[in-house]
Amino acid sequence: MSLNFVEPIIWDGEKIIELSKVEIEKENAKWKQAMILYVVGDCPSIRALERFIATTWNFVSKPKIFYHNDGYFVIQLNSIEDRDEVLLSGPYTIGNRPIILKMWSENFDFKAEVLQIVPLWVRLPNLPLNCWGMDSLSRFGSALGVPLYADECTTNIERISYARLLVEMDVTRKLPEKLKVLDLNGKLLEQAVEYDWVPEFCQLV
Incomplete structure (x- = not known):
């Protein structure tokens, strides 16, 4: 992906990055069917989570899994219907450890939300x-x-x-x-x- 130079705006003598509403709304649409997944206790490997999803969420299409270094996963489902079906079928555990699931939101804050x-x-x-x-x-x-x-x-x-x-x-x-x-x-x-x-x-x- 090649990038372009976009002139920052100047505010009180400082460079300020002004985000594009069209761009942000486009990116939000990509993630609206996603969920945040956090396992209480030790974080499983992606392979372990893939096996869990394949056997436990076998009623939905295979999702994409993204790992964040803060210790949680973003699960990108293929539709809002799949996301809701997964949420409604809980709660879940993996290796006897509870799984916390939350719908992704654009202002998601792991420490403020998942842990509270x-x-x-x-x-x-x-x-x-x-x-x-x-x-x-x-x-x-x-x-x-x-x-x-x-x-x-x-x-x-x-x-x-x-x-x-x-x-x-x-x-x-x-x-x-x-x-x-x-x-x-x-x-x-x-x-x-x-x-x-x-x-x-x-x-x-």
Whole structure:
């Protein structure tokens, strides 16, 4: 790839690089179906990760794997549908070590996000059936963090013992084991919260 000279702008006597909106949006489009993958504990080799993906994610097309020296991988899926299918089918482990997956974003910061904001699968046991709509589930998830998805069984109401949501949560804070809910009659209720997996250093409250 040959490069061109692009004149920097001058601001208060300093050279400033001005990025091109068209170029950045074009590059963002290349990575919008990508995910950040981090393995808690020892980082696996690319070969080990390739074997894991080939056997565990065999329901999607083979992705590209990129390793970053900070100890995480960028997994470039072939479509947004593949990315969402992988996220919805978690959580995952490799060599008994938990895998943290996050959707790539243009402002991604590994230390600020992967080590602090983690997508966790949350279960809401015995959730009343009239609370299984998209709006109600979004409200429950929003009380915990940033809700991403409900799993397929929850979406299709194929299992009614608990609803299961994927929620981005700040794992540096205590994770709640119950939520306060104000029903339509003005009565304050409690909803239990359970987790498929939480980092070892997390505390429940």
